[in-house]
Amino acid sequence: MQIPVGDYLAVSAALFITGAVGFLLRRNPITMLMAIELMWNAGNIAFAAFARSFVDMSGQIFVFIVITVAAAEAAIALAIVVMVFRRRPHVDVDDISIMRG
Amino acid sequence: MVLFWICTVVLLLTGIGVIASRQPVHSVIGLIVNFTALAVVFLTLSADFLAMMQIIIYAGAILVLFLFVITLLTVGNEPVERGPSRLSFQTAPSVAAGLAALALLALGVRNAQPSAGIALPADFGSVASFGLQLLTTHLFAFEVTAFILLVAVIGVVLMAGRKEVRF
Amino acid sequence: MSGTLTTVPFTILFLPLFGTIVIAFVCPRFHRVAAAIIANLAIFGSFLLTVILALTVWRLPPAAQAFTVKYPPAWAAHPQFWAHIPPLTISFELRIDPLALVWMLIVTGVGFLIHLYSIGYMAESKNYRTFFAYMNLFVFTMLVLVMAGNFLWLLVGWGGVGLASYLLIGFDTDRPAAVAAARKALILNVIGDVGIMLALFLMYAHFGSLSYKEVFANVTSAGPAALNWIGIWLLLGAVAKSAQLPLQTWLPDAMEGPTPVSALIHAATMVTAGVYLIARAHPIYDHAPLAAQTVAIVGCATALFAATIGCVQYDIKRVLAYSTMSQIGYMVLAVGVGAYAAGTFHFVTHAFFKALLFMAAGIVIHNLSGEQDTRKMGGLAKRMPLAFSTFLAGTLAITGIFPFAGFFSKDAILDQLLRLHHPALWFFATLTALLTAFYMFRLVFLTFFSGAYRGEHEPHAARSGTMALPAVLLAVLSLVGGWLVLPGHDAVTSALASTFADRSTLESMADFNWPLSLGTLALAVVGFLAAYALYERAPQMRERLRTTLRPVRALLMNAYYFDTIYHWLFEVPAYTVASDFARYVDPEGIAGVTTGLARTTVHLGDTMRGWETGYLRRYGLSMLVGVVLILAYYLYVAHQGAALGAR
Numbered sequence: 001m002q003i004p005v006g007d008y009l010a011v012s013a014a015l016f017i018t019g020a021v022g023f024l025l026r027r028n029p030i031t032m033l034m035a036i037e038l039m040w041n042a043g044n045i046a047f048a049a050f051a052r053s054f055v056d057m058s059g060q061i062f063v064f065i066v067i068t069v070a071a072a073e074a075a076i077a078l079a080i081v082v083m084v085f086r087r088r089p090h091v092d093v094d095d096i097s098i099m100r101g
Numbered sequence: 102m103v104l105f106w107i108c109t110v111v112l113l114l115t116g117i118g119v120i121a122s123r124q125p126v127h128s129v130i131g132l133i134v135n136f137t138a139l140a141v142v143f144l145t146l147s148a149d150f151l152a153m154m155q156i157i158i159y160a161g162a163i164l165v166l167f168l169f170v171i172t173l174l175t176v177g178n179e180p181v182e183r184g185p186s187r188l189s190f191q192t193a194p195s196v197a198a199g200l201a202a203l204a205l206l207a208l209g210v211r212n213a214q215p216s217a218g219i220a221l222p223a224d225f226g227s228v229a230s231f232g233l234q235l236l237t238t239h240l241f242a243f244e245v246t247a248f249i250l251l252v253a254v255i256g257v258v259l260m261a262g263r264k265e266v267r268f
Numbered sequence: 269m270s271g272t273l274t275t276v277p278f279t280i281l282f283l284p285l286f287g288t289i290v291i292a293f294v295c296p297r298f299h300r301v302a303a304a305i306i307a308n309l310a311i312f313g314s315f316l317l318t319v320i321l322a323l324t325v326w327r328l329p330p331a332a333q334a335f336t337v338k339y340p341p342a343w344a345a346h347p348q349f350w351a352h353i354p355p356l357t358i359s360f361e362l363r364i365d366p367l368a369l370v371w372m373l374i375v376t377g378v379g380f381l382i383h384l385y386s387i388g389y390m391a392e393s394k395n396y397r398t399f400f401a402y403m404n405l406f407v408f409t410m411l412v413l414v415m416a417g418n419f420l421w422l423l424v425g426w427g428g429v430g431l432a433s434y435l436l437i438g439f440d441t442d443r444p445a446a447v448a449a450a451r452k453a454l455i456l457n458v459i460g461d462v463g464i465m466l467a468l469f470l471m472y473a474h475f476g477s478l479s480y481k482e483v484f485a486n487v488t489s490a491g492p493a494a495l496n497w498i499g500i501w502l503l504l505g506a507v508a509k510s511a512q513l514p515l516q517t518w519l520p521d522a523m524e525g526p527t528p529v530s531a532l533i534h535a536a537t538m539v540t541a542g543v544y545l546i547a548r549a550h551p552i553y554d555h556a557p558l559a560a561q562t563v564a565i566v567g568c569a570t571a572l573f574a575a576t577i578g579c580v581q582y583d584i585k586r587v588l589a590y591s592t593m594s595q596i597g598y599m600v601l602a603v604g605v606g607a608y609a610a611g612t613f614h615f616v617t618h619a620f621f622k623a624l625l626f627m628a629a630g631i632v633i634h635n636l637s638g639e640q641d642t643r644k645m646g647g648l649a650k651r652m653p654l655a656f657s658t659f660l661a662g663t664l665a666i667t668g669i670f671p672f673a674g675f676f677s678k679d680a681i682l683d684q685l686l687r688l689h690h691p692a693l694w695f696f697a698t699l700t701a702l703l704t705a706f707y708m709f710r711l712v713f714l715t716f717f718s719g720a721y722r723g724e725h726e727p728h729a730a731r732s733g734t735m736a737l738p739a740v741l742l743a744v745l746s747l748v749g750g751w752l753v754l755p756g757h758d759a760v761t762s763a764l765a766s767t768f769a770d771r772s773t774l775e776s777m778a779d780f781n782w783p784l785s786l787g788t789l790a791l792a793v794v795g796f797l798a799a800y801a802l803y804e805r806a807p808q809m810r811e812r813l814r815t816t817l818r819p820v821r822a823l824l825m826n827a828y829y830f831d832t833i834y835h836w837l838f839e840v841p842a843y844t845v846a847s848d849f850a851r852y853v854d855p856e857g858i859a860g861v862t863t864g865l866a867r868t869t870v871h872l873g874d875t876m877r878g879w880e881t882g883y884l885r886r887y888g889l890s891m892l893v894g895v896v897l898i899l900a901y902y903l904y905v906a907h908q909g910a911a912l913g914a915r
Binding site: 191194195198199201202205206208209212 | 885886889892893895896899900902903906
């Protein structure tokens with residue numbers, strides 16, 4: 001029994017907005033990174049749904065590549081977080097604002 | 102069908118849990134459940150290989166990395182949000198913008214076309230067909246991704262391996 | 269085309285420029301005399317090559333005597349290497365023909381003699397090297413002017429000689445008068461440059477080309493009105509450069525420059541460029557009777573005008589300047605009525621005797637330590653026999669005493685005026701001849717006779733071989749130069765024939781009108797006698813005349829108040845407008861706009877900077893808001909599209 005593609009997209013949208021709002025509201029950098037992971041995955045649902053809908057493997061391949069890039073991103077972001085935490089144990093992202101114009 | 106709706110509920114609940122919990126460790130646990138549910142969603146989309154990847158790479162590797170960082174650096178810390186916020190005008194607009202985006206997306210999704218109704222090939226989403234596509238049609242993207250990973254590895258080693266940090 | 273005819277003109281042209289560059293950049297390491305030697309060698313080399321070229325060309329059959337060379341020859345077939353704006357192609361081309369050759373010979377020949385003279389005259393100058401560098405530069409630009417193969421290169425030379433003239437008039441930069449005179453000369457000359465530019469625009473519009481060959485070949489394709497306008501604008505250039513009415517005021521002031529400069533630039537060569545231009549553009553003037561008539565009238569008026577002023581001036585160089593103006597008026601008159609050969613002939617003889625007069629005057633001035641006022645001279649004939657005899661030779665030549673050069677060339681012009689049926693112009697030109705004799709002999713008497721020496725400083729008789737030799741040579745040339753045209757023999761017309769081959773009639777000067785010549789000679793003698801009577805025999809009569817004619821004298825002394833009129837007509841309004849602009853428009857209007865713009869930018873930047881908080885979450889919020897807006901836009905467009913599709 002086929003589930004309509006619109007349902008998947010709705011789930012994807014809801015999950016994405018959850019991640020986005022979380023990114024904007026939280027101040028712990030690690031939690032923010034997890035919010036970003038949520039957004040990646042929301043995108044992945046949409047890709048996979050479209051792949052199924054159009055019967056095209058390219059969407060799935062793209063999900064695979066997104067996962068890979070997300071892994072790279074997470075590694076780098078966590079490295080930055082590690083650097084920041086070494087400097088001071090208690091980190092609020094709003095404290096890291098020296099790069100303003 | 103039922104499976105999909107169960108997964109949806111789990112996905113949304115754990116997603117909210119991830120961004121709402123005070124302790125990062127709780128967030129990671131929420132995220133693990135979230136990703137597992139996501140793998141099931143992939144299965145309903147006949148993306149078998151992706152479901153495996155989701156479990157192995159995301160839940161297995163990336164989230165373990167998160168856990169390591171959390172346990173190494175922040176155990177025993179007060180949650181950050183206890184302190185006063187610097188950004189006075191952030192929460193309300195963020196929620197408003199999020200809701201607006203959600204509403205617009207819902208509007209867009211409502212217009213989504215129904216599926217083409219093409220019969221699925223038997224091997225759709227299988228490891229074999231996935232590998233064939235990845236290493237033939239999408240070989241270039243594959244190579245570029247490999248290169249990105251290499252760059253990321255070098256960057257992480259450079260940054261995390263440094264003794265003194267200045268910023 | 270043989271190699272000689274392509275490489276030699278090129279070398280002639282660029283040798284003086286080479287001299288300038290060497291003097292300017294290499295010579296500072298050497299003794300100052302090196303500069304003089306290099307400058308002289310460069311010009312002498314140019315002169316020798318010009319002689320060789322001239323001998324070669326004049327031996328060719330008439331049809332081959334006029335030719336155009338494009339440089340480098342290999343590029344001739346590739347217009348795209350040059351300024352190529354179809355249909356206009358402007359390449360670097362030189363036009364060699366008898367007319368250009370005559371001018372080249374005079375520019376390099378007389379130019380060389382004056383360079384030689386300068387060695388002695390400028391010996392005490394601090395900026396010896398600079399002077400010779402400028403002089404070589406002048407010869408180069410003048411050669412560009414006369415050798416140019418199209419009107420654009422002519423304009424380049426035209427502007428170039430203006431620049432060189434400016435530099436040399438203002439050579440004594442520590443004298444404000446010299447600097448002011450230089451500026452005046454440049455400004456008035458630029459008016460002429462603008463005139464030539466306008467003529468060029470018209471030529472481009474009507475012929476689509478600026479090359480002599482093409483313009484002259486298609487000259488009839490433009491209507492007489494267009495040709496008249498082209499002629500008038502070219503005349504404006506000629507008037508400014510040749511100090512003709514009404515742009516003549518810069519030439520007397522230009523005498524502030526060193527005397528060799530006055531001799532070379534403001535007597536022998538540059539100021540005759542206007543004559544050259546009109547002779548060069550003769551196909552245009554032949555089809556533009558109105559413009560040609562204007563040329564003749566301007567020339568005649570200037571000749572008379574300058575001669576009358578010359579009668580009352582006391583500065584020896586100013587008198588010579590006015591006589592130059594007057595003589596160029598003759599030439600312009602001649603080319604205006606179509607007597608091109610006569611005009612060119614007078615140019616040649618004038619270059620000899622006027623350069624000579626300036627050299628002789630220069631020797632006098634040099635020996636009097638810079639004194640130029642004839643009222644402080646007198647009785648110098650015995651003290652400076654060389655200066656006197658050369659000056660006298662020049663005077664005899666300019667006044668047209670047989671057998672000196674002026675007798676032949678001036679008579680040729682007067683004769684042609686009658687032959688071409690211009691009796692009125694002939695009358696004024698003859699009157700000018702009388703006045704010329706008067707004021708030139710007046711100058712001789714004032715300077716070399718009229719009692720004893722009146723100056724304060726005892727004249728020192730510094731002799732310099734390099735000053736004497738050119739003067740003597742030119743004195744000889746002033747005598748024999750006129751013999752190019754003798755009864756029954758006209759070398760000038762036949763030499764120039766190939767330049768003016770398109771004219772059906774180029775009047776020969778060989779056929780002498782003896783009564784006319786003798787009449788003019790008699791007038792010259794009358795002028796001499798009048799000067800003798802007033803300045804040697806009867807000074808009391810001079811006093812009486814001076815009292816009776818006081819207003820006329822004041823008018824003449826002030827050169828018809830041209831400077832005053834120009835001052836009130838142009839300078840005062842210009843200064844008023846400029847100062848008003850400086851006081852009100854610039855600080856309030858223009859500066860207001862620019863500072864306003866700057867202030868707006870700063871405000872805008874400040875406003876934008878407020879958004880750049882550095883807070884990651886703020887940026888994130890901005891992005892999300894952007895996402896919302898883009899989504900809204902796309903949905904709106906989709907909605908519109910759906911609505912359109914539904915309709």
